Amino acid sequence: MSFPKAQPDWNNLQVLHRNKLSPRAHFYSYASEERALSFDREQSEYKSLNGTWKFHHDASPFEAPDWEEAEPLSWDDIKVPGLWQLQGYGRPLYSNVNYPFHVNPPNVPYLNETGSYWRTFTVPGEWDGQQIRLRFEGVDSAFHLWVNGRDVGYSQGSRNPSEFDITSFLQPSGQANTIAVRVYEFCDGSYIERQDQWLLSGIFRDVYLVPFPKDAIVDFSATPELDDTFSSATLTTKASIQGDDGDLKIRLFAPDGSLVKEDSVSSSETSVITLSGDALKLWSAEDPVLYTVLLTFAGRTIGQRIGFRRIERKDPNFFINGKPIIFYGMNRHEHHQLYGRAVPYECMRADLILMKQHNINALRCSHQPNDPRLYEVCDELGLYVIAEADLETHGFNPVERSNIKDQNLKTRVEIQEESYKLAAKWTSDNLEWREAYLDRAVQLVQRFKNYPCIVFWSLGNEAFYGQNHAAMYKWIKENDPTRLVHYEGDREALSADMYSVMYASLDGMKKHITEKPDRPLIQCEFGHSMGNGPGGLSEYIQAFRTEKLLQGGFIWEWCNHGLRTRDGKIFYNAYGGDFGDEPNDADFVMDGMTWTDHTPNPGLVEYKKVIEPVTVTKDGDQLVVRNHYEFIDLSHLDVTWHLVQETGNTDAQPFELPQIKGGESVTVGFPSGVSLGTDSTWFALNFRLKADTKWAKKGHEVAWSQIPLFEEQQLTLPSVPSEPGSLFSIREKGARLFITSPSFKSHLTFDLIRGNLQWSNDKGKILTKGPELGLYRALTQNDVGESGDAPVWQRFRVGSAKMHVRSATWKVENGKVIIVSQVRVQPTVLEWACNATMTYTISEGSVHLHTQGSFSGTYPEIMPRVGLTLSLPKYYNAAEWFGRGPGESYLDKKASARFGRWNLSIDELNTAYEWPQENGNRAETRWLRVKSATPGEHGGATIEARMETPFHFSLRKHATDDLDKSKHPHELTELDETVLNLDHLQHGLGTGSCGPGPWEQYQLKTGPFEFTTVLTVIQH
Structure with missing residues (x-):
């Protein structure tokens, strides 16, 4: 392709499409009613062009082959649908906000990766005499199309369909045709497609041919409406026809397949069918009753499933079928670990089934129109949907933020508000971009107007607010008054029917509805699910269920967006930067309630419980x-x-x-x-x-x-037996205390300098080191986030705080050995410390440890934990406990953990987060027994731990600093020992990766503490 003498289409704001047909409802046409009722597109008038295409990859459109000289049969093979970066060309790039090119709208660089696609096809002979359309359901980001070497047209808008009339470009019936597509990684539309996801390119959705007879339905709307009593409904059907008018037959079938009513009108007229009484069943997410309407015209039939429901806003709330709904929602990007946005139907359906199984009732299609089959499944299963336009301009915020003067004199909120207003001027509040914005609204509504699951249209995401949004809102309201419009960026709801915020705290939500009580508030994103979390969901749901104006929210988000990658013989899930991609936002793409393979992680289990x-x-x-x-x-x-x-x-x-x-x-x-x-x-x-x-x-x-069935009470600890004389042989040598119990053949060594205890018996080792008083746990992704506590902990060097003995004394009293160790837990470099007295009472087969401490110096206001760490032989690799389980639980993430008696291996106890971090804690434990999964290996001794109040525990085979420094699970090194943490207190998790930290009641405020731990050896 030669260097352009004029501005190329993909850099021309005046060219959104060339020769693309007008947007229409998504449907397939069938030769009979029987086939139409199957809703099987393979039985429709349809021919798929999915499969293997020829492919050529170039660094620039101007280096791509000229079609007149190209030899595509010699090119590589590539799969369609698919993304070329996931098939060996270029590399994936993950950026949350920043544009991956020089910002100069509407221009993108001429070094713009380009994929040239080519294949042959034939048109079925029975389609002779009909209009033949070629439809692309999704191409990222823009493309030119040729058929049989002739230029057909151009289109952009990555997640919107493009349909072309190629009839005049075809060879005579029975002869082979060629199709050539040139896809550009970026175009001017990329400025308004800066969503938080992998940047991947190619023909990623279905490509197919559809025939339209000379006289045919080319578009239609089927609009159900309910009266004020919800006991009578109308179905208004209107078809757009090409060719001559004729009779249009409308037939409405009940959910059981029986015919309810039928109507016949001229194709230029509107059909209205009325339904009432027992024949009328309403659609909702709880009871998704679907009817079927068939439109038959000129020998072809179109089928559409419909649901009777009414969406409205009556001051101040919004209602569905007369009820003020609470959204227990989920954001979902289209993503697959192998195929990126080219998600197979089976995986898409499995996602939605899993959502229903976890009590989710609403879905926000973030942040673009999805594969149309998704909406069909939402209709069927019952999910309220926010259908969102393919529009986000978040990348202009860092551009303007860097230009704001005197930032040191302004608050974070002031800087954000100023940068948002300036960022809007680039596109959202720029009339030159109005048609581009309107195009995305029109395509969204026209394509999906007949799906009952869609209750809100959304004007996009994080695109600030401007007059172009107002134009979108006006067009939508004029063309579809039956639904409401959502847009979070419109802070005053000038072009939205409700207020919408992201990641607001409980106080922030309550402040909002107090100051703006005229409309309801939803959180279009909350509960950021990055790593171990989110914490504090119970309080959000309680607020939704008690505050009238809070009508729910949508968790961010459904799945981790890892890409399955190989490192030698090891497969792992990659994120930003793993492919050498720059700029990148690293692990911020790993923020889902399901793992990369779309199986539930603990966050989804917790969400199911609280909703x-x-x-x-x-x-x-x-x-x-x-x-x-x-x-x-x-x-x-x-x-x-x-x-x-x-x-x-x-x-x-x-x-x-x-x-x-x-x-x-x-x-x-x-x-x-x-x-x-x-x-x-x-x-x-x-x-x-x-x-x-x-x-x-x-x-x-x-x-x-x-x-x-009981009032919470202090737990009963085993008493310390009182013996008249010592059963122990005690010897002090080299600052070590050697203690032997002849009757139990138990041997204990206490290091008076290090404050460590070693414990063994005639069957083997029991305790190799500890208990050590500790304040630190491995960081979570929420800790290191924008509202997390990690920056403070790192400044105060909490992670380096180690226990040091200041003094130690011992004595024998009433047949027991009593050791009093004065310890100081202190970081390197700094002067603050935790000063504690640890009193060990050693009796036959048990150790009672009383720990009492306080803090001195200038210390952080929040601590990660207060507890004990013990090192055990590696064969201690299982735990039995009575408390919350079986899954992990934390102070603010424990609703889903039931009380019971549980028994798990060390592998089952640990959660393999795809970014290594703190994991595997069990909260509110009443007693714990650590043992071997195969007791015969070491004689079967079990260590039992108790405290006077419910405690936390974790059993690990990785060191804390290893969890902190490793970036992928396969980088972790397994220890030659087992680490047991017994925690008296812990800090909550929160959602600080993008949202508030732990609620105040879950914060571990630094202060005095006191607790007793009893360790007992049970010999089997």
């Missing part, structure tokens, strides 16, 4: 059961109860509930025989599906509750 649709609380000697569904009762759930006790669980028994309508609660009594005041016993209720659904099998657990 469960049934909650149970205790009120005196009664139970209050609350139905958080809006529309359905609980008759689809089986309810059982059992008791959780230290000795195990009792058998499950049926629990009868009266009917509880949506949004209501009932008060019921405990079953007979259940006694309040029973120590260490929980009354448990489980709510499971009675029958199979489209998203889960019978028996799937929807909700559960555990009600303690």
Whole structure:
């Protein structure tokens, strides 16, 4: 391709498309009603061009082959759909905000990677005489098209479809045709497509041919509306025709497939079908009732599933079917670990099923239109959808932020507001970009206007706010008054029907609804799910359920965006920078509630629990059961109860509930025989599906509750036996105390200088070092985030704080050895310290350790932890405990961890976060036994740990500093020992990677502490 004499299309703001057909509803046309009712596009008039294409990769469009001279048969093969960076060409680049090129809109560099695609195809003979359209569902970022060597057109807008009439370019019937596509990595549209995701290029969605007869439906709308009583509905159907008018037949089928009504009108007229009474069932996420409408014209039939629902805003809330809905939502980018945005249908559907299984009721398609099949599945399974335009200009913020003067005199908020206003001037508030903005609104609405799951249109994401958004809002409202419009960047809701914020704190949300009570507020992004977290979700959900104006939010986000990569023989999940990509935002793309392979991580398990649709609380000697569904009762759930006790669980028994309508609660009594005041016993209720659904099998657990039957009390520790004489042989040598218990053949060595205890018996080693008083844990991604505590901890060098003994004394009293060690836990360089007295009382088979401490000097206000660290032989590789489990739990991420008696291996106890960090803690433990998974290896000795209050524990095979320095799991080095942490106190997790840190009640404020730990050897 020769160097241009004029501005190329991909650098020309005046050229969005050439010869592209107008946007239309997404549909397929069938030769019969029977085929249309199958909704199987393989039975439609359709021919896929997916598969193997020829491909040529170049650094610039001007170095790409001229089509007249090209020899594509000699080119490489490439898969379509697909992204070329994931098939061996160029390299993936991850950038959250920054543009990956010099900022000079609308221009992008001439060094602009280019992919040339080529293949042959034939047109079915039965399509003769019809208009033949070639449709691309998604090409990133722009492309030119040739058919049989002739220039057909151009299009841009990566996640929007492009459809061309290629009839006049085709060879006579039966002859082979060629298609050539030149795809550009960047175009002027890239300035308004700066979403937080991998930058990947190519034909990444379906490519196919569709025939349209001379007289045919080319577009249609099927608009369901409900009256004010929600007992009568109309379906208004309007078709756009090419060719001559004729009869248009409309048939409406009920969910069971029976014909409800039919109508026949001229194709230029509008059909209105009325439905009422028992024939009318409403669509909602809880009960997604779908009807089918068939449009038949000139021998072709189009099918569309529809749902009767009404979306409106009545001051101050928004309503669906007359109810003020709470969104328990999720943001989801299109991503697959092997294919990037070219997500296979099966994986897409599996994502949505998994969401339903985790009680999610709403989906924000962030931050662009998705594959149209996703919306079909949302219709079917029941998910409220925010459909978002392919529009984000976040990259202008750092451009303007760097230009703001006197930043040291301004607050962070003032700097942000100023930079946002300036950033809007580039495109959002620039009339030269109006058509580009409107194009994205029009394509969004026209394509997806017939899907009932879509309740809000969104004007984009993080594109500031300007007059071009106002133009988008105006067009949408004029063309679709049945839905509401969302846009977070419009802080005053001038072009939005609700307020929307991101990552607001609880106080921030309450302040917002107090100052702006005229409209509801949603959090379009909250609970940033980066690494170990998010913490504090329970409080968000409680706020949504108690504050009328807070109508929910959408977790950021669904999955980690790792790309499966090989390092020698090791496969791992790569993120920004792993491919040498610059600029990059490293691990910020690993921020999902599912792992890179889309299996749930602990964050998703926690979210499922806190948003469960049934909650149970205790009120005196009664139970209050609350139905958080809006529309359905609980008759689809089986309810059982059992008791959780230290000795195990009792058998499950049926629990009868009266009917509880949506949004209501009932008060019921405990079953007979259940006694309040029973120590260490929980009354448990489980709510499971009675029958199979489209998203889960019978028996799937929807909700559960555990009600303690006791008042919280101090735990009882084993007493220290009082003996008249010493059973121990004691010898002090070289600042070490050697203690032998002849009756138990137990040997203990206490290092008076280091404050460490070694413990063994005739069967082998038990404790190799410790307990050491510690203040630090490995950092989480939330700790190191914008609101995290890691910067403070690093400034105060908390990670370097080690225990040093200042003095040690010992004595024998009442047959026990008592060691008093004065210790100081202090970092290098600095003067602050934790000063503690550790008193060991050693008796037959056990060690009682009383620890009391306080802080001196100028110390950080928050600490990571206060606890003990012990080193054990490596064969201690399993734990049994009574407390929360089986999964990990933390102070502000423990709702999903049930009380019970658990038994897991060390591998099961640890969570392999894809960025190594603190993990695997178990909170509210009442007792712990650490043992070998194969006891015969060392005689079967078990170490039991208890404290006088519930405590935290973790069992590790990696060092803390290794977790801090390693960037991928395969970089971790396994220790030759097992590390046991027993923590009295811990700091919460929060969502500081992008949002607030831990709520105040979960912060570990630095101050005096006191706790007792009992270690006992149990010999089997």
